[in-house]
Amino acid sequence: MTNTGTTTKATTGAEGSATAGSPNTPVEVRNPASGELAGTVVFASREEVAADVAALRAAQPAWEAIGPRGRKEWLLKLQDWVVDNAEELADTIQAESGKTRIDARVEVAFTVDQLGYWARNAAKFLAEQHPAPHTPLMRVKRLATVYKPYAVVGIITPWNFPLGMGIADVVPALAAGAAVMHKPSEVTPLTPLVLARGWAEIGAPPVLSVVSGAGETGAAVIENVDYVQFTGSVPTGRRIGVKCAEQMTPYSLELGGKDPAIVLSDADLDRAAYGIAYGALVNTGQLCISIERVYVEAPVYDEFLAKLVAHVKELRQGRDDRSNSFDLGPLANQAQLDIVTRHVEEAVAAGAKVLTGGKAFGPGTFFEPTVLVDVDHTMSCIVEETFGPTIPVMKVADEAEAIRLANDSIFGLSASVWTGNRSRGQRVARLINAGAVNINDSVINLFNPSIPHGGWGQSGTGYRWGGASGLRKYCRVQAITAPSM
Numbered sequence: 001m002t003n004t005g006t007t008t009k010a011t012t013g014a015e016g017s018a019t020a021g022s023p024n025t026p027v028e029v030r031n032p033a034s035g036e037l038a039g040t041v042v043f044a045s046r047e048e049v050a051a052d053v054a055a056l057r058a059a060q061p062a063w064e065a066i067g068p069r070g071r072k073e074w075l076l077k078l079q080d081w082v083v084d085n086a087e088e089l090a091d092t093i094q095a096e097s098g099k100t101r102i103d104a105r106v107e108v109a110f111t112v113d114q115l116g117y118w119a120r121n122a123a124k125f126l127a128e129q130h131p132a133p134h135t136p137l138m139r140v141k142r143l144a145t146v147y148k149p150y151a152v153v154g155i156i157t158p159w160n161f162p163l164g165m166g167i168a169d170v171v172p173a174l175a176a177g178a179a180v181m182h183k184p185s186e187v188t189p190l191t192p193l194v195l196a197r198g199w200a201e202i203g204a205p206p207v208l209s210v211v212s213g214a215g216e217t218g219a220a221v222i223e224n225v226d227y228v229q230f231t232g233s234v235p236t237g238r239r240i241g242v243k244c245a246e247q248m249t250p251y252s253l254e255l256g257g258k259d260p261a262i263v264l265s266d267a268d269l270d271r272a273a274y275g276i277a278y279g280a281l282v283n284t285g286q287l288c289i290s291i292e293r294v295y296v297e298a299p300v301y302d303e304f305l306a307k308l309v310a311h312v313k314e315l316r317q318g319r320d321d322r323s324n325s326f327d328l329g330p331l332a333n334q335a336q337l338d339i340v341t342r343h344v345e346e347a348v349a350a351g352a353k354v355l356t357g358g359k360a361f362g363p364g365t366f367f368e369p370t371v372l373v374d375v376d377h378t379m380s381c382i383v384e385e386t387f388g389p390t391i392p393v394m395k396v397a398d399e400a401e402a403i404r405l406a407n408d409s410i411f412g413l414s415a416s417v418w419t420g421n422r423s424r425g426q427r428v429a430r431l432i433n434a435g436a437v438n439i440n441d442s443v444i445n446l447f448n449p450s451i452p453h454g455g456w457g458q459s460g461t462g463y464r465w466g467g468a469s470g471l472r473k474y475c476r477v478q479a480i481t482a483p484s485m
């Protein structure tokens with residue numbers, strides 16, 4: 001672990017003073033539900049990032065050399081550490097994001113699951129392949145495809161899952177044999193530092209570094225690493241892609257989404273209402289693959305809406321701490337609350353109706369879970385990513401209109417189709433422009449690391465999360481040929 005020195009230290013509010021020895025001012029991290037101080041961090045300078053990457057580069061060959069089975073042992077040790085320290089991790093997630101206990105626990109459970117999956121599958125995914133040579137005229141008798149990790153992978157993540165967002169990329173990169181420089185969002189920098197402490201405490205090789213900082217620190221990471229994986233907004237992703245292209249640094253981008261749900265008239269409406277409410281409101285809607293718009297066939301529109309609204313009204317929202325008493329928390333910051341408020345206000349001003357919710361409330365950055373109807377594709381709530389607890393619902397004449405509207409978006413991250421007819425679900429899924437389509441389910445592609453989903457269109461490029469391609473994106477492919485004599 002290279003989380004030594006000023007670049008990676010953070011102090012919690014309870015522990016008191018900020019990191020010493022840095023010319024930079026400590027930056028406060030506050031709980032958006034309560035305003036309480038969660039901790040402070042010191043942003044890493046460009047020089048500190050460069051020094052950390054140099055240390056990672058020096059440590060990486062030994063990490064690669066121990067092979068996937070050697071790395072498996074360390075990843076499983078970290079898994080044990082996460083289980084033993086689950087409460088501290090959940091506390092830190094809540095302290096810096098304000099999210100509910102259940103959402104924080106989901107992140108910890110997700111982390112445990114990810115560590116096990118990548119530890120156990122890396123050897124299989126990295127195994128050399130031996131394709132048959134195509135033509136006997138070339139004297140190649142033996143062909144090997146070798147997956148060789150990049151030395152240092154830079155991972156830049158947003159704030160919606162302080163632990164999980166990093167884990168989804170850090171763990172496969174480590175399992176591939178790369179060293180990792182992780183720069184989490186400056187809004188939620190504390191939990192990744194707890195995990196980095198865990199990596200040090202189990203005595204693992206120093207191939208993981210977590211730096212705190214904002215865009216400038218992220219830019220320094222990009223300048224020094226060999227591969228960049230970015231998760232975040234479209235404008236920032238585009239800037240990062242341009243920078244990587246200028247440097248010839250390979251990269252992948254996982255960006256925004258505006259996931260549609262299509263409810264067909266033969267759907268189980270209870271299941272659809274419950275699943276869509278969950279898919280739209282989990283993590284208070286702050287999830288790139290959350291459902292952000294719903295298209296319902298006319299014959300079942302009223303009945304579906306009644307069920308959806310009844311279900312949403314039952315949800316409890318508030319500041320949770322450890323009580324496990326709430327389903328929704330606040331938005332993670334004021335900027336996000338402003339976007340959600342704007343989308344709802346603009347929709348209402350243009351003629352939309354609020355069936356439940358519709359208002360911000362405090363103290364803290366809360367916005368009620370909101371069902372909107374009489375919306376259309378001229379409105380920001382249907383076109384732009386909202387990333388909040390809103391469910392805009394449109395009535396459509398038939399399946400064809402639903403598919404046309406679902407595809408009328410710059411995004412293509414994921415989608416869902418709700419139907420009682422299996423083959424219809426399979427057929428409609430194939431007509432939707434999205435990297436993942438869930439039939440009679442929502443956000444399931446978040447929880448299953450064997451699913452190789454990644455965004456289409458403005459939702460990203462080059463990214464495949466799960467399965468073999470999720471691991472191999474952190475590797476260069478080398479073809480080795482040998483002649484017959």
Ligand code: ADP
Nearest residue numbers: 157158159184185186214215218219232233236
């Ligand atoms: P959000 O977190 O609101 O989605 P961004 O997409 O801008 O917003 O941020 C995602 C991550 O990208 C954060 O860790 C942020 O610090 C980082 N970041 C922002 N600007 C840059 C940049 N120019 N270069 C590298 N990283 C950046």
